[in-house]
Amino acid sequence: PAGPAPRRVTVLGATGSIGASTLDILRHAAGDGGPVPQVVALTGNGNIAGLAAAAREFRAELAVTADPARYAELKDALAGSGVEAAAGPDAIVEAAARPADWCMAAIVGAAGLAPTLAAAAQGGTVALANKECLVSAGDLFLAEIARAGATLLPVDSEHNAIFQVLDPAQRPALDRIILTASGGPFRDWSADRMSRATLREAVAHPNWDMGARISVDSASMFNKALEMIEARHLFGLAPSQVEVLVHPQSVVHSMVGYADGSVLAQLGAPDMRHAIGYAWNWPERRALPVERLDFAALSRLDFLAPDETRFPALRLAREAMEAGGLAGCALNAAKEAALEAFMEARIGFLDMARVVEATLARLAPFAPARDLGAVFAMDEAARAEAEAVIARDHARLGNGGVLA
């Protein structure tokens, strides 16, 4: 008997953590009675062997690396496979623009902006993992989704949870959303100890297995800060309606509170294949290769208020939401520059928030995000300003790369 029609699929950021989980879901989907994935394009960056292997396995039409210098290597790795090779940022955007029914947007950072917009423009379903897209250019991105008649499905686990429990018919009675946060590896550390934290300590996330950069963001709670701004755009909220709650077990993925006092939560094992699989099967649900919750074994779920003194990222996010316009873009870009500086041991762990705060103060007030050009200009200005802040304070303190 004829099954459902094959679904044309593109995975942007196929070699990353979300990309790997997405390929896992696609592998599983091939035999589950739902649509059969037919891969159009897979994209990656430095991991050429991994990209080529995935492209061969899924018989992709096209594989693209963001790095133009690796083109020959990718072409060699794909020799005889029938998979087309391409390289460079423009080729990634072109891959995203190839007609597909379902596109996973999982490139990390602001590099995902243009490709994700291109995926939205063709009007299919965009499964969105790249939160920076909404943080930096939320208004523009949502306008493009609406213009193209595309479907946007949030994959970030918190936003996916809210999407699952938020009944559009009850949207007018929505009171608040509660984003849960694991608290990261430094949840119980003193500020003094945090100031000396190493990269190795910062990437040791207790619950989730993620890329290095998002793991550091999780330790500083800048990940949650981005998610506050992301939620604000996705669900059309006032800044005061976005709450954060530390929940060390990461089992409650987030909650929605209504005017009548009811709170609805979505729960599941901390495994991104949950949210990715939900976005793949939506609006239906099908079995997924994820662990079932055993409540008796869990026995308890803990919740506590976040500490904004040790985690100023949350306050900075609220201020950026209040400021609006390009403030989200500036926060994300300054954060990326500070994150890079921390990963290169040029600044200490707690300096990341200081650099972001100083950068935002110097760039305020923020204009609306009129077009992508304005977003890229602010992104560049904020990175440059953050580097200037790092150079200035580093030179002043001269204490071997770790600021006071």
Ligand code: NAD
């Ligand atoms: P990752 O670092 O593991 O993978 C990033 C992917 O982007 C890779 O495929 C890499 O090749 C590609 N990439 C990197 N630089 C690029 C560039 N300049 N141009 C084009 N492609 C480039 O990251 P990840 O953890 O998979 O996260 C991906 C996105 O999903 C991020 O925006 C992250 O915030 C979001 N997210 C991740 C998780 C998670 O659990 N990992 C959860 C929620 C949201």
Ligand code: MG
């Ligand atoms: Mg998340």
